[in-house]
């Protein structure tokens with residue numbers, strides 16, 4: 461993976477990836493960053509540096525902000541501030557916001573006009589989008605307050621899991637908890653969890669995501685079931 465552990469793309473790697481202006485090569489046109497990425501929030505300083513570097517190379521800048529709301533809550537920063545350094549931003553309504561589907565693309569009028577054309581060209585046009593938009597509107601009106609809960613519950617999950625010597629927890633910023641489990645425990649723990657009603661795809665490196673349908677008592681229940689596993693293991 462090209463990203464550093466904090467989720468950033470090192471500036472020197474970005475600079476090295478910009479191709480020379482030579483007709484043998486594709487033209488480098490865009491820097492796209494993702495925030496949050498792997499559950500990590502990019503720092504404002506890094507975003508400023510990376511987008512400034514992109515501009516010096518004549519690149520447009522795009523923010524894949526599928527989970528930008530999580531970055532806003534984790535850093536107590538407005539969406540406006542987080543979006544400001546970029547030419548365009550995409551946001552996903554079906555992640556922490558909890559809608560069945562829906563994404564928004566934000567950019568200049570010219571960019572949106574081109575995007576609408578491309579959406580039609582690739583078969584993504586939809587006349588009945590109002591149903592989806594209504595769910596997105598509902599989520600914006602009613603679900604925004606849930607993110608802080610998601611982060612609190614994820615922090616509790618991370619803290620609880622860190623107590624088990626066989627589980628290594630990566631520092632947690634938002635609603636995602638990344639854990640590494642000792643190889644010897646992966647299969648038996650997965651079987652134990654399934655037997656106790658917790659379905660999880662347990663791998664050597666596992667991602668656990670907390671969302672608005674996961675309650676505090678769900679978290680405690682999972683921790684308790686894992687504790688009982690290690691007590692008898």
Ligand SMILES: *Cc1c(COP(=O)(O)O)cnc(C)c1O
Nearest residue numbers: 494524526551552553554562563
């Ligand atoms: C989910 C996701 C998307 C796509 O969002 P849709 O609403 O499904 O189009 C894009 N980028 C990232 C990082 C995502 O997590």
